[in-house]
Amino acid sequence: MSRWEPNARERLAKAALELYSERGYERTTVAEIAKQAGLTERTFFRHYADKREVLFDGSNHLQDLFVKAVGEAPPSAAPIDVVAAALEAVSEVFVDRRPFARKRQAVITANAELRERELIKLASLSAALTEALRLRGIAEPAASLTAEAGIAVFRVGFERWVAPGEERPMWPLMREALAALKAVTAGA
Amino acid sequence: MSRWEPNARERLAKAALELYSERGYERTTVAEIAKQAGLTERTFFRHYADKREVLFDGSNHLQDLFVKAVGEAPPSAAPIDVVAAALEAVSEVFVDRRPFARKRQAVITANAELRERELIKLASLSAALTEALRLRGIAEPAASLTAEAGIAVFRVGFERWVAPGEERPMWPLMREALAALKAVTAGA
DNA sequence: CTGTCGATGTCAGTAACTGTCATCAACGCT
DNA sequence: AGCGTTGATGACAGTTACTGACATCGACAG
Numbered sequence: 145m146s147r148w149e150p151n152a153r154e155r156l157a158k159a160a161l162e163l164y165s166e167r168g169y170e171r172t173t174v175a176e177i178a179k180q181a182g183l184t185e186r187t188f189f190r191h192y193a194d195k196r197e198v199l200f201d202g203s204n205h206l207q208d209l210f211v212k213a214v215g216e217a218p219p220s221a222a223p224i225d226v227v228a229a230a231l232e233a234v235s236e237v238f239v240d241r242r243p244f245a246r247k248r249q250a251v252i253t254a255n256a257e258l259r260e261r262e263l264i265k266l267a268s269l270s271a272a273l274t275e276a277l278r279l280r281g282i283a284e285p286a287a288s289l290t291a292e293a294g295i296a297v298f299r300v301g302f303e304r305w306v307a308p309g310e311e312r313p314m315w316p317l318m319r320e321a322l323a324a325l326k327a328v329t330a331g332a
Numbered sequence: 333m334s335r336w337e338p339n340a341r342e343r344l345a346k347a348a349l350e351l352y353s354e355r356g357y358e359r360t361t362v363a364e365i366a367k368q369a370g371l372t373e374r375t376f377f378r379h380y381a382d383k384r385e386v387l388f389d390g391s392n393h394l395q396d397l398f399v400k401a402v403g404e405a406p407p408s409a410a411p412i413d414v415v416a417a418a419l420e421a422v423s424e425v426f427v428d429r430r431p432f433a434r435k436r437q438a439v440i441t442a443n444a445e446l447r448e449r450e451l452i453k454l455a456s457l458s459a460a461l462t463e464a465l466r467l468r469g470i471a472e473p474a475a476s477l478t479a480e481a482g483i484a485v486f487r488v489g490f491e492r493w494v495a496p497g498e499e500r501p502m503w504p505l506m507r508e509a510l511a512a513l514k515a516v517t518a519g520a
Numbered sequence: 521c522t523g524t525c526g527a528t529g530t531c532a533g534t535a536a537c538t539g540t541c542a543t544c545a546a547c548g549c550t
Numbered sequence: 551a552g553c554g555t556t557g558a559t560g561a562c563a564g565t566t567a568c569t570g571a572c573a574t575c576g577a578c579a580g
Contacts, residue, residue: 174566174567184529193568261448263451263455267447372561
């Protein structure tokens, strides 16, 4: 018999999302989250660096997926097609996650601090993508710009995918966004 | 004779940049900044919403410049050319600001909280750009993607412009970044 | 049976940020 | 000249995010 209930980290993440949804991020204290999870405030900060981070536990996983997909693309593929392949691979793991994503995104969108954190996670993703593209022999600034463009497509596609009423799967939305970007940068 | 020294806001911004540069952002307290400026901590928070915002006083001005330049582009110009024109206009105002920009950027790059704030300012810029493009009749998602692409170019170009040893003016660097983006999204 | 380990609790402390009230030069009005 | 208002600042108390240090005690290896 264990001394404590297992899965402290997951309990904290769940409690945080619930409370942020109900009362709003700002009117929720860390002490309340910890109490809801049957823990203390100090333990919360042992699992998450700060009050925002608890909503971004999956971002490392997402980043790994992107990098892995880039690494597995055919060697001959053009940079933009590598990114497209990564977007397709990533889209798959979001199937069945839309209800959770919507709840989480509503919380993030409602608070500036959380939007900041989301942006730096996307920037980190972009940096990892840049590095993965460079490993394929793509030079700067093409690598950075391809990565930034890919993240821009991901952002726009994701926004539409979580939008209320939207029911199409993620990949077609990403493909549309990518096509729109290509059309726009083509010049006229 | 005035009751207080004038330009409290500017004094605070100057003191903050100096102290952040010398000791680092985290080891500087708001009380120290205020004291250096001959004011109190409470007054600091009357001028700036938080400890980060004091480094981003100019971002509204930059945003206005972007929007204004988009509005003044020839009506027949393609979206990407409108953004290019805006980048050129914006580049002009950075002449003579490179030493200041380098000092400020060094502080921001060294701290995650400040990078977050910088990212949300760029996101706000992107949103304003999107709106300005929509006012020209450009539909979604082309407007968003053009704006995001423009900001990506600005980011890459700016990064090179502030890099140590770089002496070329801003606009050629922006032009190069834009050309690289076009090359990359063209598909190869 | 015993010693180490690891997750948690407890507690004190710092600093960012906020609400509230007081102060007092400047300024306009009579 | 007198006087009420205004606006920028100071003073001060309070909340809460976050950190460091030390204590606790089941699990587990030997």
